[in-house]
Amino acid sequence: MEVTLETSRRNFESDMYEVLSSWLAHRDPIPDRWKPKANPKEPMRFSDVQDLGLEGCIDLMHQARDTVSRLKALSDSLSTLTCAVHEKLMAAQENFVSFSNLVCLVALPPELLSRIFNFVVNEDQGHTLPGRQKVAVTLSHVCRYFRDTALSCAHLWSNIGGSEEMAALCLSRSKNARLNVELRIGVIWREISETYDFLPNRILGDALHHSLRWKSLKIEFSLVRAEAGVLDRDSMGGSDIRRAFRDLNAPSLESFSIRGETTFYGHLTEVFGELESWNAPGIRHITSNLFFHFRLPGLANVTSFKLDLNLDATNVTDVPNYLSRLTALEDLQLTVQSSIRDVPLRDEKTTLLGVKRLHIILPIAGDHDFGSSSPLKSFFSSLFFPGVLDLRIFLIGDPRKRYPEADCVEMSLIEDMMCIFQHPDQSPGVESFHLKAYGVNGRLRDATPNQIGRISLVLPLGMLPSLKRLELSSNCHLLFSGDDGLGDSFFEKHPQFSWDSWLPGAPGMASPxxxxxxxxxxxxxxxxxxxxxxxxxxxxxxxxxxxxxxxxxxxxxxxxxxxxxxxxxxxxxxxxxxxxxxxxxxxxxxxxxxx
Structure with missing residues (x-):
């Protein structure tokens, strides 16, 4: 048996050698000595077949069978070899590309490589702070040259947040680089007591020691539910957390962001009473999802302000008064959530002369009132932006069926637009206006074209005499006043609004x-x-x-x-x-x- 297997192996190797030799020499897979038996036979007349006889036909059949067996073994083996070689080829190509890139990178001077690293780590806006930390660590593990370069680039390690271990690692490598600090502080809810406690990051103490180097600070407050033992051991009282932020010295701080839940708004207001003691004259950007009286000494230097406003939890009068103190403000983003309570219109006019870019986001939840005491109308009634050049408005609501048998959902945003635009001289300098009107369920996954939601709109072109660029976008069908839709009877139901006064060419209205x-x-x-x-x-x-x-x-x-x-x-x-x-x-x- 072993002799037979060995003989078969040798015969196969011999066949393979002959086939490859013939292919390399003549580009013909069939060696010359095989051709009399291996080449296909020409068609034969039946008389010739009769002349061959039974034995002759059987011999031809055996020759064809032997040829099939021999070539199939070679074909199967070569196919397997081809797949294996192809896999090795793909791996070799990946290695070639990798090593080629490494050769190019190794040839780069450290100064240029460090700039590439900084772009990858810090310039990608899609990275969260923990993500930037992870990318920096990954780059330092590629090779010795990468590691030496990464460790020499202090700005790669300037993102401080996350775990205590990662924060300590980044601080040890950041040298004198300016820091982006992210602090997560838990607010402990105790139902049996009116006192409040906080559960801060363990990195809070270390981060505060380096406040002279802070470039940006993000503080996120969230409700904490944990074991009593953990809370008692690691928590800080309200007075302690205030003391930690008291007299903060952060002269390099440019950006300040805060996020928290409205459930403990009062507690946070007390904590941020310490802001007036901060030494942070360089703050230029503030982002907050809660309205506070940010009594920062450098408030007059703020150029960018992003604010989420819940009109149910905010004194409508306070916000315009506060915004008027931001005398250097150029970029303003307001996310305004309306309410159902009545608020009288303000007679006092607040003019924000320096604002050049205004972005208004208006989430609309359910039915809301647009009478003369509407909080949304009251809020915008006193705000004037004579210097705004770029105006962006994003309206998003929940279109619904007007009656059960309706074939699609629909929504009117006419009232919302008229609450934002109330005076001809409110923003006369706007040159670019982008309006986005979206329904959260405006385009259902399996909706037919006739089932796509409809949104009724009006556009205040008569109030934008300097307009040069108009952009409209929506995920619903847009209907303008005068079209068949929800907007037809609006002005009959709301006589306090005058559609004619909005039209270009109306008295006092210029045509852009x-x-x-x-x-x-x-x-x-x-x-x-x-x-x-x-x-x-x-x-x-x-x-x-x-x-x-x-x-x-x-x-x-x-x-x-x-x-x-x-x-x-x-x-x-x-x-x-x-x-x-x-x-x-x-x-x-x-x-x-x-x-």
């Missing part, structure tokens, strides 16, 4: 000369007619006024086919595109889509 208009298409059906008619009407009136040479282009972002495409129409081509789309009948659109 637009340069660009951008719209998005979510479904190429009849829904788009209101949007196209709206922008087409704007362009047509601008042409009739003699301002057409100012207009440059219409940008159409089309996502109706589950992929994004952008088309640009310049000058007359933009107006012609709108005209062509308005003339398209529904059946023609459907025929073109199905064709």
């Amino acid at each position: 000369a637009l340069e660009t208009i951008s719209i998005n298409i979510i479904e190429e059906r009849r829904w788009c007619r209101p949007v196209i008619e709206f922008v087409g009407g704007i362009m047509q009136k601008q042409k009739e006024r003699g301002d057409w040479e100012i207009f440059r282009e219409l940008v159409v972002v089309d996502t109706s086919k589950n992929q994004t495409s952008t088309s640009v129409y310049e000058g007359d081509a933009a107006l012609q595109w709108c005209t062509d789309k308005e003339r398209e009948e529904p059946w023609a659109l459907l025929h073109r889509l199905l064709g």
Whole structure:
């Protein structure tokens, strides 16, 4: 048996050698001496087959069977070899790319490599602070050269937060670099007592020792539920936490962010009473999801402010008064959650002269009142932004069915827009206006085109006389005042609002000369007619006024086919595109889509 296997192996090796030799020499896998038996036979006449006889036919069958057996063994083995070689090839190519990159990186001077490292660790806005720490550690583990370079770059280790061990590691390697500090502080809720305690990061003490180097500080307060023993051992009383932040010396601090829950708003207000004792004259950016009276000595130097406002928990009068103290403010983002309580309109006018970029985010939850005492209307009634150039408004709500048999959800944002824009001189210098109107369930996963939500809107073009760039986007069908939809009867029900006063050309209302208009298409059906008619009407009136040479282009972002495409129409081509789309009948659109 062993002799037979050994003989078979030798015969196979011999066959393999002959086949490879023939292939390398002649590009023919069949060696010459095999061809009389291995090459396919020509078709034979039946008379020739009869001449061969039974034995001759059996011999031919045996030759073909032996050829199949021999070639199949070779083919199977070569196929297996090919797969194995291909796997090794892929691995070798990966090694080649890796080593080529390493050669390039090793050839880089340390100064350039450190800049690359800094970009990877600190410039990627998608990284959280713990993520930046992880990337820095990963880079230091690639090779000795990377490690030496990473350890010499103090700014790679400037992110202090997370675990006590990681914070200590970063502090030991940060040298004199300015620090980004993130502190998570738990608030312990004790129902049996009105006192409050805190459970801070263990890194709080070490971080405070390096406050002279702080560049940014983020403090996040969250409710803590833990074992009583842990709370008693590691917690700090309210007076202790205040003492920890008292007289903080952070002259290099530029950015300050705070997040907390409204359930312990009062406790946090007491804690941040210590802000007025801080030495932080360099603060430029403040972010908070709760409104505090940030009594920072350097408040007049703040240029960027992001604030979440819950009008149920905020004195509407306090906020404008506070904002007026930010005399250097240029960027303002307000996320305003309305309430149902009545608030009288403010007669006092608050003018924020320095604000150049204004971003308003308005989450709309359920039904809300827009009468004369609406808190949203009261809040915006006294705010004036004469210097704003870039205005962005993001309205997001929950479209609902008006009646059970309705085939889609719908929502009106007319009232919200009119609460934001109340005076012709509120923001007369706006040059760029981007309006996003989104429904949280406006585009259901399996919705048909006719089931996509509808949003009714009005646009205050008459209050934006300097407007040059208009951008509209939504995940719902947009209906403008005068279209069939929720907006038809709004002005009859709310006489305190005057639609005529919003129209360009109305008394005191100038007509803006637009340069660009951008719209998005979510479904190429009849829904788009209101949007196209709206922008087409704007362009047509601008042409009739003699301002057409100012207009440059219409940008159409089309996502109706589950992929994004952008088309640009310049000058007359933009107006012609709108005209062509308005003339398209529904059946023609459907025929073109199905064709």
